Amino acid sequence: MILQCYTNSLHSFVVVKAYQYTSLTSVMLLDCWAIPAVIFLTWMFLKTKYRFRKNSGVAICVAGLVLVVFSDVHAGDRAGGTSPVKGDILVIAGATLYAISNVSEEFLVKVGDQVELMGMLGLFGAIISVCQISIFERSEIESIQWSVDAVPFVGFAVAMFMFYSLVPILLKISGSTMLNLSLLTSDMWAILIRVFAYHEKVDWMYYVAFGAVAIGLVIYSGDSNNDDKRGQVAEATDVEGKLPDEEAAVDPKCQGAASSGIRQLDDGKTPPTVRPKERHAQTC
Incomplete structure (x- = not known):
């Protein structure tokens, strides 16, 4: 300063x-x-x-x-x-x-x-x-000379x-x-x-x-x-790409893997069926 x-x-x-x-x-x-x-x-x-x-x-x-x-x-x-x-x-x-x-x-x-x-x-x-x-x-x-001329x-x-x-x-x-x-x-x-x-x-x-x-x-x-x-x-895009999914509290890759293994019937009454998937290298 x-x-x-x-x-x-x-x-x-x-x-x-x-x-x-x-x-x-x-x-x-x-x-x-x-x-x-x-x-x-x-x-x-x-x-x-x-x-x-x-x-x-x-x-x-x-x-x-x-x-x-x-x-x-x-x-x-x-x-x-x-x-x-x-x-x-x-x-x-x-x-x-x-x-x-x-x-x-x-x-x-x-x-x-x-x-x-x-x-x-x-x-x-x-x-x-x-x-x-x-x-x-x-x-x-x-x-x-302190006079009127000094006023300006x-x-x-x-x-x-x-x-x-x-x-x-x-x-x-x-x-x-x-x-x-x-x-x-x-x-x-x-x-x-x-x-x-x-x-x-x-x-x-x-x-x-x-x-x-x-x-x-x-x-x-x-x-x-x-x-x-x-x-x-650009800054917001970089931040979104770096941060995990805060709402789901899981890693984005893990969220994608989980959602791909869950399928629900159209009527909404039948409970969802979980199909086994191949093991991923990262544990969610």
């Missing part, structure tokens, strides 16, 4: 730090590394099987994000960083940490109590975050509280891969805010990218119910 909280907190710190060194476009693109990392980790440790339809949905979602990056370049919005290589390494490291955090949280929320998980995440996450701030961001905290940070804190409160629910229902694919839409909502709140113009490729991500999510999640039903049927 402590390791899961540490990776989650460290991911946020590393990715935010990367914005100081590389461009926004690079962060958006490289942060997608969390998706293949999550797919690999869930396949390796949670034994999740991905069908062709789900892989197609993932590919379409990633293609939509690539369109967002290309639209930034086409519109001339790309801004360079002071140390792009360092920033890119930080983004890749942060995406890997986020994938580890999501997969471990998915495992914990499916085998444990959801309320207890959220409580432990909040407790240990707060302690770890305070330690990180006191070590790495002490000078930044001291330089903050309260809204940011509320939004993050709601996000981390709802993440365990989504992980339990759909899994960590669906969570990371859904997070791709955050860039699209940012575009809508730019258009309607700040009245900025965006490239037409943004809208194509938004549609691609939405279609990819529908394709990925569309076959989940069928997969769950197939898994439940």
Whole structure:
């Protein structure tokens, strides 16, 4: 639990730090590394099987994000960083940490109590975050001017509280891969805010990218119910094949042997006649 909280907190710190060194476009693109990392980790440790339809949905979602990056370049919005290589390494490291955090949280929320998980995440996450701030961001905290301009940070804190409160629910229902694919839409909502709140113009490729991500999510999640039903049927079949006949309290092979040696007349009045059968190797 402590390791899961540490990776989650460290991911946020590393990715935010990367914005100081590389461009926004690079962060958006490289942060997608969390998706293949999550797919690999869930396949390796949670034994999740991905069908062709789900892989197609993932590919379409990633293609939509690539369109967002290309639209930034086409519109001339790309801004360079002071140390792009360092920033890119930080983004890749942060995406890997986020994938580890999501997969471990998915495992914990499916085998444990959801309320207890959220409580432990909040407790240990707060302690770890305070330690990180006191070590790495002490000078930044001291330089903050506590005025009315700092009020929007309260809204940011509320939004993050709601996000981390709802993440365990989504992980339990759909899994960590669906969570990371859904997070791709955050860039699209940012575009809508730019258009309607700040009245900025965006490239037409943004809208194509938004549609691609939405279609990819529908394709990925569309076959989940069928997969769950197939898994439940297969599991039930395996259990029935392994368990003996509980109602008769005998072995299925013995029950078949006994029933084949008993014949009853159609009128139901004559007692059944038992015909001798050959001895079986197993005694019932």
